[in-house]
Amino acid sequence: MAKKIIVMIPARLGSKRIPKKNIRFMCGKPLIQYPIELCLKSRLCSEVWVNTEDEDLGRAVGHFGAKFHKRPQELASDTATNRDFTYEFLQKHECDYVVMVNPTSPLLKEETYQSFFQYLEENEFDTIMSVVTEREETFYQDKPLNFSLKEKINSQLLEPTQKIVWALTAWKRDNFMKMQEAGENPVFGGNLGRFEIPKDEACDLDTEADWRIAEGILMARERETEVEYLQL
Amino acid sequence: MAKKIIVMIPARLGSKRIPKKNIRFMCGKPLIQYPIELCLKSRLCSEVWVNTEDEDLGRAVGHFGAKFHKRPQELASDTATNRDFTYEFLQKHECDYVVMVNPTSPLLKEETYQSFFQYLEENEFDTIMSVVTEREETFYQDKPLNFSLKEKINSQLLEPTQKIVWALTAWKRDNFMKMQEAGENPVFGGNLGRFEIPKDEACDLDTEADWRIAEGILMARERETEVEYLQL
Numbered sequence: 036m037a038k039k040i041i042v043m044i045p046a047r048l049g050s051k052r053i054p055k056k057n058i059r060f061m062c063g064k065p066l067i068q069y070p071i072e073l074c075l076k077s078r079l080c081s082e083v084w085v086n087t088e089d090e091d092l093g094r095a096v097g098h099f100g101a102k103f104h105k106r107p108q109e110l111a112s113d114t115a116t117n118r119d120f121t122y123e124f125l126q127k128h129e130c131d132y133v134v135m136v137n138p139t140s141p142l143l144k145e146e147t148y149q150s151f152f153q154y155l156e157e158n159e160f161d162t163i164m165s166v167v168t169e170r171e172e173t174f175y176q177d178k179p180l181n182f183s184l185k186e187k188i189n190s191q192l193l194e195p196t197q198k199i200v201w202a203l204t205a206w207k208r209d210n211f212m213k214m215q216e217a218g219e220n221p222v223f224g225g226n227l228g229r230f231e232i233p234k235d236e237a238c239d240l241d242t243e244a245d246w247r248i249a250e251g252i253l254m255a256r257e258r259e260t261e262v263e264y265l266q267l
Numbered sequence: 268m269a270k271k272i273i274v275m276i277p278a279r280l281g282s283k284r285i286p287k288k289n290i291r292f293m294c295g296k297p298l299i300q301y302p303i304e305l306c307l308k309s310r311l312c313s314e315v316w317v318n319t320e321d322e323d324l325g326r327a328v329g330h331f332g333a334k335f336h337k338r339p340q341e342l343a344s345d346t347a348t349n350r351d352f353t354y355e356f357l358q359k360h361e362c363d364y365v366v367m368v369n370p371t372s373p374l375l376k377e378e379t380y381q382s383f384f385q386y387l388e389e390n391e392f393d394t395i396m397s398v399v400t401e402r403e404e405t406f407y408q409d410k411p412l413n414f415s416l417k418e419k420i421n422s423q424l425l426e427p428t429q430k431i432v433w434a435l436t437a438w439k440r441d442n443f444m445k446m447q448e449a450g451e452n453p454v455f456g457g458n459l460g461r462f463e464i465p466k467d468e469a470c471d472l473d474t475e476a477d478w479r480i481a482e483g484i485l486m487a488r489e490r491e492t493e494v495e496y497l498q499l
Contacts, residue, residue, distance in 0.1 A: 058497040059496055065496070089499075094499075095497060095499050117419065118419060171430035171432070174429040174430075175428050181407070184452070184455040185452055187350060194407070198403035200403070222419045223416040223419070227416070235480055245467075247487040247490075248467055251480075253483075255486070256483075262291060263291070265291075265292070265299075267290065
């Protein structure tokens with residue numbers, strides 16, 4: 036039987052370092068519109084919910100085709116955790132899986148989003164995190180992690196690291212609820228899958244510099260520049 | 268006594284994945300012009316050398332103010348290593364330190380370059396690598412490296428990883444020569460310092476996608492866009 040999958044897009048209005056980033060325009064569209072369009076276009080989930088404390092934002096996302104889940108005010112503070120607001124959301128919505136699509140990932144492409152759903156459908160994970168894989172000489176706790184100081188090898192041969200990027204996350208509702216109610220952390224809970232996304236589809240949006248980078252990348256994708264060379 | 272520091276900019280013409288990238292225009296300037304301008308503007312080193320096998324490129328960089336170090340043809344292949352061409356370069360040029368400035372880092376800012384030289388002047392390292400520090404939940408060899416599955420903590424509290432980015436590298440000539448001649452790997456040799464550079468100044472230029480990202484970031488830096496919001 037097909038899994039019932041719903042999407043949750045978390046979107047506080049009270050972001051701190053970049054104020055109101057979810058409704059700020061990036062390349063002509065408010066940030067929140069990117070994940071909504073991505074999810075609706077792909078038609079892979081039965082419902083697309085925006086999880087926000089703000090009534091006005093809740094109404095506005097309706098125009099883009101998303102549903103409004105009103106987050107209780109106490110879960111909208113800086114100290115409220117992903118764990119808590121996802122639990123509150125899952126209490127109200129029946130499903131087999133919830134996919135959290137982060138609005139701070141406007142660079143995510145449709146084919147990557149679709150592959151994520153396919154990965155979810157074809158496997159039996161309790162949790163899936165999106166990761167970016169890197170093969171770079173890496174230090175950890177002041178020591179070489181995946182390379183030796185004694186030799187320099189081609190970076191393509193290095194053992195990779197994978198960092199969680201929070202662009203796409205999937206949780207099996209059952210497992211999440213059970214772990215949360217048992218006082219365990221469900222965020223990385225149960226049988227954990229990792230889904231690789233291309234590094235140019237992951238971004239942070241913590242600072243103004245991050246914002247400009249993401250906007251620059253979006254613009255660069257659309258531009259078809261002619262390739263020119265210095266005449267030698 | 269002040270250290271004698273010279274700059275070496277490695278610039279093969281025969282790059283594979285992005286053909287002739289060193290002379291390809293990025294935002295109106297050939298890539299090779301970025302590191303040359305950066306180094307000359309800062310006046311922190313006594314000489315700026317471009318290390319290339321190509322005579323025509325060697326002549327061309329003269330117009331931008333750099334000197335031409337002709338790399339022997341056998342060190343210009345895909346299999347020739349950094350270690351080998353740097354050794355050959357250091358055999359020909361007296362100095363206390365060589366700083367390798369990579370042309371694939373057009374995003375490097377002047378203040379970062381200057382801080383690197385200051386770090387070099389004020390410390391006694393044999394080797395300095397530029398690194399990008401990240402605080403992200405990271406997996407290594409399929410296991411959590413710097414976090415626990417049992418709890419989700421604020422990423423600012425995570426133990427960082429540092430990856431080498433090869434934007435700026437410094438070697439003490441003495442040490443490099445000695446280690447190479449003793450059959451040891453000098454690339455990470457001796458007393459090793461790490462110099463942090465901001466993540467938006469590091470980039471890869473391995474693929475067309477990388478190229479467009481870097482170009483987008485450069486453009487985004489110059490643009491002053493008005494901040495606009497969705498009306499709620």
